[in-house]
Amino acid sequence: MQLIKVGLCAFGMSGKVFHAPFLKEHPGFFMSAIVERSKEESKIQYPDAVIYHSVEEMIESADIELVVVNTPVQTHFDYVKMALEAGKNVIVEKPFTVNVSEAQELVNLAESKNLFLSVYQNRRFDRDYLQVQKVLDEGKLGNVREVEIRFDRFRTEPSTKEHKENPELNGSGSIHDLGSHLIDQATQLFGYPERLFADVFSMKGESFANDYFEILLYYKNDVRVRLKSSVFTKEDHYAYKIHGSKGSFLQERTDDQENELTAGAIPTYGKDWMKPLKDTDGILNYFNENLVSQRILTSTEPGNYMNYYQQIYEHIVFGYALPSLGDEVIQNMKIIEAALESSKKGKVLDLN
Structure with a gap:
C-alpha cells in the first residue's frame, strides 16, 4: 500500500480528536510531523512523528506531501498558501478561510500548481x-x-x-x-x-x-x-x-x-x-x-469520519473524486x- 506522509499543523482539540487518530489508524497514511509550539504531548501517542515548533518550520523542513491546516481560521489563508507554494497538497479545516476572496485565491493557486485542496467537512x-x-x-x-x-x-x-x-x-x-x-x-x-x-x-x-x-x-x-x-x-x-x-x-x-x-x-x-x-x-x-x-x-x-480520509487516500492513489474540494466549499x-x-x-x- 502506498504510504502518504502527513504533517499536522496543530495538536489541540481538532488535531487530537478529528485528525491524528484517523491518520494513525489508516494504513495508507504516516503521521510524519506535528506542530506543537511549546509542548510535546503528541510524543506519547505518536512517537514516530517529528515535532516542530512552528508551521513555517514544518512546511520548510518536514518530509511530507500532505499538510493538514487545523489552526484558527484567521491563520488558514497564510498557512494554506505557504503549503501550496511549497508543493504540498492541503486539507484545511472548515469554514476554509475568513472570506470568499481569500478562498478563491487559494483555489486558483492549487490549480496552478496541480495540487489538491480539500476542506474538512466531517x-x-x-x-x-x-x-x-x-x-x-x-x-x-x-x-x-x-x-x-x-x-x-x-x-x-x-x-x-x-x-x-x-x-x-x-x-x-x-x-x-x-x-x-x-x-x-x-x-x-x-x-x-x-x-x-x-x-x-x-x-x-x-x-x-x-x-x-x-x-x-x-x-x-x-x-x-x-x-x-x-x-x-x-x-x-x-x-x-x-x-x-x-x-x-x-x-x-x-x-x-x-x-x-x-x-x-x-x-x-x-x-x-x-x-x-x-x-x-x-x-x-x-x-x-x-x-x-x-x-x-x-x-x-x-x-464514520474515517471515510473522509479513505476518500482522500483514494484520490491521491487512484485519482478518485476529491471530497469537499475547495471550489465547492466557496459556494458555502x-x-x-x-x-x-x-x-x-x-x-x-x-x-x-
Whole structure:
C-alpha cells in the first residue's frame, strides 16, 4: 500500500480528536510531523512523528506531501498558501478561510500548481445526516417543500478562545463555525439557493461574536430551507425536519463520534467503529404507493469520519473524486457572507 506522509499543523482539540487518530489508524497514511509550539504531548501517542515548533518550520523542513491546516481560521489563508507554494497538497479545516476572496485565491493557486485542496467537512459523515440523505434519495416524501436543519448547544458562558469569541476578528462566531456545517449540508442536499434572509447576532451580548443565527434559503418552486443554531438551547430539538408532498421525516442529531473520540476511543480502519444505536432516533410518516399512511420509527446506521480520509487516500492513489474540494466549499462561504450582509441590512438578498 502506498504510504502518504502527513504533517499536522496543530495538536489541540481538532488535531487530537478529528485528525491524528484517523491518520494513525489508516494504513495508507504516516503521521510524519506535528506542530506543537511549546509542548510535546503528541510524543506519547505518536512517537514516530517529528515535532516542530512552528508551521513555517514544518512546511520548510518536514518530509511530507500532505499538510493538514487545523489552526484558527484567521491563520488558514497564510498557512494554506505557504503549503501550496511549497508543493504540498492541503486539507484545511472548515469554514476554509475568513472570506470568499481569500478562498478563491487559494483555489486558483492549487490549480496552478496541480495540487489538491480539500476542506474538512466531517459532518457529511455523521450518522444523522447520512440517514436524511438516504430518506431523500428514496423519494418517499414526494416533492420536498419545507426543511429545517438545526445545530444547537447549551453554552451560555463565553469560551476562552479569542479567535472564536472576539467580534472584531473576521471569521469568529457561530455562523463561520456551526454555520459552515449546516450550510454545507443544505447545499449538498438541495444545491445552491436563489435568495436568502438571515438573522445573526450574539445572545451573550455585543462584546462577543455571534452565537445565534437563523438563515432562510429560498429555492426554486417555492422550497424553503431554514438553518438555525443557538447556544441557549438546553432541551434538544429534532435536528432535521423535512416535509414533502407525501409525508414528513424528523431526525434527531445522534452522531456521537466527537464525544467518543474526545473520551479516547480509537477508530478502526476498514469497518464501522461506532456501535449501532439501541433506540430509534427518527420518525418517517408518509403515504406509500397504495396511498396508505405509514408511520415508522427509524434508527440510523453508524457514521464514520474515517471515510473522509479513505476518500482522500483514494484520490491521491487512484485519482478518485476529491471530497469537499475547495471550489465547492466557496459556494458555502458565499452564503455565509450573504447571511451576514442580510442580517446587517435586514432584507432578502439575491444570490445570483
